[in-house]
Structure formats: C-alpha cells, structure tokens
Amino acid sequence: MNILLFMIGCVFTHNIVFDRLLGVGDAGKDRRVEVAAVYGLAVCAVMTLTAVCAWAADSLLLTPMKLDFLRVPAFTLIAILISLLGQVCLGKVKPAWLEQLEGCALPVAANVAVLGVALMNAEAGYSFAYALLNGLCSGAGFLLAVVLMAGVREKLEFSRIPAPFKGMPITLISAGLIALAFIGFKGMA
C-alpha cells in the first residue's frame, strides 16, 4: 500500500513540474500534443534509467568511497551517456520519433528534472525499488504535465493574449493555474 501511495504521490500530488518545480522550461515549450507525448516518454525513459544508474553509482561507488561530492558531475555524466545511448537506439528502432524530437537528445539529458530526480534519490537515501519508482513515476508525471500543457497551449492558439504576455509569461500563468488545480490531489499520498 505504501508503494502505491508513493507512486501516486510522485505522479500527482508531488508532480515533478507542478509541485516540485523541475523541468518547467521544458514542459512549457511550444509543441503539438503528439510531439509533447513523444518528448515526455523520452524524458521518462531517460529519467528512469538515469535514476537507476545513478542509484547504482551512488550506492556502490560514491558513498562507500565517501565521494558524495562527486554526485553532481557523476550523475550528469550518466544522464548524458544514457540520453546519447537512447538517441542511438531510438534512431534504429523508430526514426520517425527521433525526427519529432528534432535530435534534441542532449537537452533531454540536460533537463533539470532528470538530474533533480537522481539527486533527490541520493539525498533521501532511497532503496533501489524506491529510486526506480521515483524515476519512473516522476517521469510519468512529467509526461502528464507536458501533454496537458501542450493541450492547453493548443487551445490558447486562438486566444487574444495581450502582446507582452504572449509566450513564456502566459505559459507560466497557465502552469500556475494548472498547478492550482493539482492542489486538489493534496493529501492523497
């Protein structure tokens, strides 16, 4: 039951974009819904794998050797390698999707959310299971956020937004209103 609550928490109550405030810039980028879905899945995959590898690196290498301070560079390197690997794999399996991502594999790694989750796991001292679930569910939450925001953006395409607010300002305000709605999930996990 605890695990289920933890998972629900990661996806909804502590949604990585609307509650933990990571990956906001990426979530709000101008994309169609389909592209947003692919991007979200990519980030989710990278986030999960990075979380797992980072956990391994941290528990097996860094912490025993008291090298915690190397976490940041180490996790960054892991994220870079994983997303490069992912880009290569995707290119072989589903090139169409890769095109949609417009070759932005590295920005996927550079996503604040990816590194953030890995660091969160390390600092909270999660076990393997929780680290994996945190990565996976935060990723799912990210996917949800990206798709929802893309949907709202599409609706706003015809809106007569005042000129200074067009673009990022209104995106942030929209995100704020969505975050307000997500407060409804408080208390669930």
Added chain:
Amino acid sequence: MKLHLTPAPHVHSPQTTRALMGNVLLALAPCAVAGVVIFGAPALVLMAVSVLSAVAGEACWQRLTGQKVRVNDLSAAVTGLILGMNLSPRAPWWLAVVGGLFAVVLVKGLFGGLGDNFLNPALAARAFLLVSWPRYLTTWAAPLAADAVSGATPLANPSGYTLGQLFLGNIPGSIGEVCKAAVLVGFVILLCTKTITWHIPVSLTLSTLVFCGLLGYNPIAAVLSGGVLFASVFMATDYVTCPMSTKGQLVYGVGAGLLIALIRKFGLYPEGVTFAILLMNVATPLIDRYTKRRVYGYEKEAKA
C-alpha cells in the same frame, strides 16, 4: 479588415452573449433567492460585492488594455454571481473582491477575454481563495430558518442530516449550493432556454453517485452534499471550458465525478468538486482532440 479566428462555439456578438448570460442569470435567481432566505443579509452582501468586483474589474482591465469595455455582455456579472454563491456566508467581503478580480483579470482577462480562457474563472478564483485563506472559506454559518441545524456541513458530518434537509438546504454550506431544489429549477430553466444540454450535469451527477457509492459513501447523500449539483449545472457547463462534442462532454462528466469521489475519499479537501472540475477543464483540450465530431459530408477513407 482584421479577421479574427476563434474556435467554436462562435459566440462573440454582445447581443447573443448577453442573451445567453441573461438566461444564466435567470436560472441562477432561484439559488440566489434561496441563499438569501436561508442565510440572510450577509449572503446578499457577498453576492452583490462579488458581482460588482467582477464587473468593475473587467471594465478596468478592458480600459487598461485599450479594448472596448464590454461588460454589458453580462459575462462578468455571471462570473461574479457564481463566485459569490460559492462562498460561505461568513466570508469577509474583501474575499469576494479579491476573488472577483482574480477571476476576471488573471483567469480571463490575461488570456484575452471571453472565450479565451481555459479554466472556469469563478471556479479557479474559488480554488485560489480556498488555498490562500482556508479558514474563511470553511467557516460556516447556521441557517436562519426556524428548523435549522447548526454545526458541521454535511460533508464533514454525513449522517447528521436527513435527505430532506439536504435537498431543501436548511444546512450549513455555501450560499448558492445548499438549496438543491433551487438548483434543479435553475437546471430546468437552462434546459428550456436551450442554454445548456443535459449531458454534462447528468453524467457528472450520475458518475459522482456511482463512484461515491463504490467508495463507501451513501450515494444519494453524496450527490446532495456540497456543491455537486450546483457545480454540475452552472460551472461544469461553461461553454468555454468544457468539451464541444457530446461524447466529449460525457467523458468530461464521468471524469469529474470520478475525481470528486477520489478527492473526497483520499484527499485533503472535503469538497473536491472545485478541483475535480478544474482538472477536467485542464483536460478539455485533450478530450476535444480525441472526440472530434465527424464533419458532415466527410467520409472515412476506405481501408485498402
């Protein structure tokens, strides 16, 4: 000539909007009257302040941004009234002002005005007020009527009230929500004037009934507690923020009902309706995308 693109429904002539909004105000009247009868003068004051703030706020914003002042389309008045009805009669008047301004400027004005917002303004304002000043919105007043009961709202104390009381509204609660009979009258008025269709209110109410029942609540009491009926008739049906196709509307209603049940059972907030509908508002563009009506005359390509 500047061509102005908007998605359907294309209601932009102030005349048509005004007529529509007029119907909504008419439909809201029974609830407003009931609210004043049950809670007295404070209810009237709050509703009045709310309407005034919303209308004034929208007028000022439109002036400020160099647009034509269009408050006579009555949409701001409707937003204000609905917001006012969502408040506890004991809420301070300034809460209504803040809420009204939040609704018309932040949720509606910044996005472009009527038709351009993605969240129902009154609902979003209520959520903001609830999160910012929880105690003002959760302190209730005893009704004035003779056989009134004071104490916790039905949501907090489900077994403390009879179904009859829940239906007529001699209970603590928000101004416009308590008298379900008045809500139903309003629903009928809206249906008869063809302002709304039955799909959303019915699907939302039934869905709430079913899911609350599944989660262990008395289903009828659940539907009659809190703002389910009021919201399903007046807030979830806002054209701008609900799906356009009937299939979409049914999905929307069912989804909202599910969320209401989940939030009431597992979440922090006893009400749930506010956030449930807001979340469905957020999902509406996606729902619309995947439940598009087939355009008349368009035939699906024959599969090779």
Added chain:
Amino acid sequence: MDNRFVKGLLRDNPLLCLALGVCPALAVTTYAVNGLALGVITCCVLVCATLVSCLLGKVSSEKGQLALYMMVSAAFAAVADLIVKANFPELSAALGIFVPLTAVSSLVLSRAAFAVDNTPGEAVADVLGMGIGYLCAMTVVGVVRELLAHGSVFGAAILPGGIPSIALPAGGFLVLGVLMGVFKAIVGKKDEEEDAQA
C-alpha cells in the same frame, strides 16, 4: 542600448525576457534572500564555467561541446554546493538541490556555444551581463513574492500579513508569469520609444 552588459540586464534579461533559469526562480524565491543567494551562485557558476570552457578550447562536434560544457559546469556546481553546505548551512537547507542543479540550469547551458566562439574576455563580459541580470531578476522576484506571501522584505516585516498561497508552487508560477509580462511591457515600451527616436 547596444551595450552587451546592459542588454543582459534589460532587453535580454535571462529570467524575465528569455525565460532561462525558470525552475530555480520558481522554487527558491519564496524569500528574497534565497533568490539573491541563488542568483549569486548561478552567476558565479556561469562565469567560471564559461571561462574554463573558453580556455579548454573548441571540441569537434556540437554535441561534444555541449557535453564538455555540462561537465565543466557540473564540476563548478558541485564545488558551489560544497562551499554553501560548509559555510551557510541554513541557506543550503533552504536552497536544497537547486544549488547543484545550476549545473544544468538552462541559463548556464545556453551559453555553451558562445563560450568557445569568443575570446575569454568577450565571453566573460557577455555572461557577466546575463549573470547579473539573472541575479537582479531573482532578487526582484524574491522581494515581490516574499512581500506578497509573508508581508516582509529580506526578513523585515512590512505588511501585517500576506497571502501564504503565493509561497506555493502555483503562486510562484503566477507571480513569475505576471512579472515577466509586466517587465516585457515596460521594456517593450522603452524599445518602442527608442526606435521612434532613432
């Protein structure tokens, strides 16, 4: 105003105009002092990473360049984290993972290409403008948010109370979004006036 430095402050303000470094701005600006601190830290990491990258020289592929820059900034972010943890424990607790996250701050990474194509002097001048612009913006957002949420500025009580929800993530989004819009409106007007004069 063609001065690169001033541009970084106003027209090209990284936070308020270019929307870089948004996540930290949302998370830590609940108190002005936190906003200021993280702004300073980000600026330092940015300048150091740029300088070192510049000195290390160009790498063949674009991806390789970005990866190298990321590793350099990760190193400096780690150092910054250590320094803050050691000397300012309360600040470290308040800023949390956002100090090490400056490694992948969009602000820092957006300067990767620029770093190598110029001389160290030019590169540093450029990022210094942006870094200080960011730092000022973070402080302003922090001041506004702290005032609205807690009624204080840098800890000094000014108003009797505040709207606590502004300190929540939702409030952060709304305040930042509105400030951005207002800032753009003001800077935009200034630009128009200048263009009219030119």
